[in-house]
Amino acid sequence: MFKYSFGYRSKVAYIFIGSVIGVISLLYTNYLARELMRKEQFEIDLWARGIALWNYIDPRSNTEREINLSIANNVTTIPAIMTDDYLRVIEYMNVPKEIIDNPAKLRSTIEHMCNSPDRQPIKIITPEGVELTVYYDDSSLLKSIIFFPYIQLGLIGIFISFAFITFRSSKQNEQNRVWVGMAKETAHQLGTPTSSLLGWIEYLKSMDIAPEATDEMSKDIQRLMKVANRFGKIGSTTQLSRVDVLQEVSRTVDYFQTRIPKNVTLRIEKSCTGELDAMINPSLFEWVMENLLKNALDALQGKGDILVWIGVRDKWAVVDVKDTGKGMTKSMYNKIFRPGFTTKTRGWGLGLSLSRRIVVDYHNGKIFVKESEVGKGTTFRIMIKKA
Numbered sequence: 001m002f003k004y005s006f007g008y009r010s011k012v013a014y015i016f017i018g019s020v021i022g023v024i025s026l027l028y029t030n031y032l033a034r035e036l037m038r039k040e041q042f043e044i045d046l047w048a049r050g051i052a053l054w055n056y057i058d059p060r061s062n063t064e065r066e067i068n069l070s071i072a073n074n075v076t077t078i079p080a081i082m083t084d085d086y087l088r089v090i091e092y093m094n095v096p097k098e099i100i101d102n103p104a105k106l107r108s109t110i111e112h113m114c115n116s117p118d119r120q121p122i123k124i125i126t127p128e129g130v131e132l133t134v135y136y137d138d139s140s141l142l143k144s145i146i147f148f149p150y151i152q153l154g155l156i157g158i159f160i161s162f163a164f165i166t167f168r169s170s171k172q173n174e175q176n177r178v179w180v181g182m183a184k185e186t187a188h189q190l191g192t193p194t195s196s197l198l199g200w201i202e203y204l205k206s207m208d209i210a211p212e213a214t215d216e217m218s219k220d221i222q223r224l225m226k227v228a229n230r231f232g233k234i235g236s237t238t239q240l241s242r243v244d245v246l247q248e249v250s251r252t253v254d255y256f257q258t259r260i261p262k263n264v265t266l267r268i269e270k271s272c273t274g275e276l277d278a279m280i281n282p283s284l285f286e287w288v289m290e291n292l293l294k295n296a297l298d299a300l301q302g303k304g305d306i307l308v309w310i311g312v313r314d315k316w317a318v319v320d321v322k323d324t325g326k327g328m329t330k331s332m333y334n335k336i337f338r339p340g341f342t343t344k345t346r347g348w349g350l351g352l353s354l355s356r357r358i359v360v361d362y363h364n365g366k367i368f369v370k371e372s373e374v375g376k377g378t379t380f381r382i383m384i385k386k387a
Contacts (some may be wrong), residue, residue, distance in 0.1 A: 018160040022153045029149040036142050037118060040078050045122055048134040051082060051091045052124045080136040081110060082124075090132060110135050190228035197221050219255070229283055238362040240279040242387045245317045246270060246310055248282055252289040253308055263303040266293075271311035277387040278317045284358045285384075288367070291351040292321040292380050299325025299378060317386050320370065322379040333369040359384070 079094040087107070089100055099105045113119060113135040122134040138146070198221055205214050253268045260266055296306045300323055309320040328336070335341050339353040359367040365384040372378035 015160065018156050022149075022156050025152050025156075026149040029145060029152075033142060033145045036145060037138070040136075040139060040142060041119075041122075044078055044080055044134060044136045047078075047080065047093075048082060048122050048124045048132070052126050052132055077139040077141060078136055079113075079139075080134055081106075081113070082132055082134045083110075084130065084132060113137050190224060194221060194224050194228060197224075216258070223255070226283060226286070238281050238284065240281055240363070242277050243280050243282050243285075244275045245278050245280070245285075245319065245384065246272075246276045248280070248285060249289060249308060249310055249319055252286050252293070256290075256293050260297060260306075261302050264297065264300055264306065265304075266306045266308070268308045269310070271309065276310065276312065276317050278384045279387050280363055280384060281358075284362060288355045288358050288382065289319070289321075291355045292382075295351065295380075296321055296323035296325065296378075299323050299327075301325070304377075312386070313383070315386055316365075316383040319382040319384075320379055321382075322377065324377040327374040327376050327378050328369070328372045329374060330372075333372070336369070337367075 077094065080092065081089060081095055081100075082091040083089055087110075089106070092100055095109065099109050114121060116138075119136060119138070122136075124132045124134065126132065201214055201218055201221060204217070205211075250268060253266060257266055293306065293308075300306070304324040306324075307320075307322045309318075309322065311318050311320075337352050337356045339350060341353075356367050359365045359382055363384055365382065367380065367382050370379040370381040
């Protein structure tokens with residue numbers, strides 16, 4: 001389950017507000033575009049009639065000529081072509097002359113002008129009975145208005161995405177600071193009782209007690225000190241050193257060998273000989289191995305097998321942790337690495353999340369579910385670049 005998550009309602013509110021603004025803008029701009037389209041159709045109709053009647057106006061009537069000329073000159077932004085029945089150009093405006101002089105380009109332009117159902121050619125009959133046809137296109141202003149809402153929607157989408165990412169990043173940074181503070185405080189609180197326990201171990205060694213018991217107790221105390229040290233390093237700069245991965249993994253497996261249930265077998269296989277060096281932080285890398293082995297033990301539920309395989313893949317040192325536990329579906333492969341996600345009744349769901357951060361962020365490596373099948377088990381893979 002998720003114990004920590006980004007506010008679902010906040011995300012819905014952002015999306016809803018952005019969608020409402022976008023829809024209102026789109027509807028209003030569409031209304032303006034249609035009004036402008038009707039205005040341009042009216043202007044083209046006037047222009048066409050003015051051109052058709054130009055030669056039939058009484059030359060002595062200056063008023064009629066001025067009105068007609070004013071109508072023709074006011075239509076300055078709309079591309080239009082007037083032709084006769086034989087597609088011969090009678091008049092044109094706002095269309096390049098090279099298109100008018102090229103029959104193929106002219107026909108292509110006229111076909112484009114006829115493509116829109118909102119732009120029907122205008123038929124004009126001259127006083128002589130000649131039918132003229134006017135083809136026209138949207139003005140640059142109308143085209144801008146038509147495309148503007150889509151640009152606006154894109155900008156709104158970018159704004160919402162930016163706001164969401166910024167808010168989530170701020171939330172994550174705040175949570176990270178809380179976790180770092182808790183981790184350092186935990187390390188501090190563990191320090192005092194651990195030191196006291198070391199003193200009691202030395203006292204027990206001076207008494208007549210089996211050395212095996214005190215040795216195992218010492219190992220557990222050393223483990224507690226390592227845990228405290230790990231918590232103390234969270235949020236600090238990670239120091240990497242050249243370490244033999246084979247030896248580091250073997251040490252962790254050996255520690256678990258004496259602490260697993262009797263019905264669980266833990267084996268280690270090495271497909272390479274000699275040393276397998278990589279730049280790692282031993283304490284943090286050991287933490288990752290412990291998390292994977294603990295998860296494997298939880299999946300087995302007291303009975304089954306765990307195999308730790310160490311090998312090389314090109315430039316990578318590879319460690320596989322395979323169990324015969326309950327397994328998982330593919331949909332869970334990425335979810336299990338999210339902070340707060342856990343399928344257990346206890347725990348904070350941070351083990352695998354911390355493991356991914358240690359491997360990916362601190363070691364520039366990879367950690368992922370290699371394979372898993374419900375009822376048969378899971379294999380986790382760690383990949384660290386060789387030194």
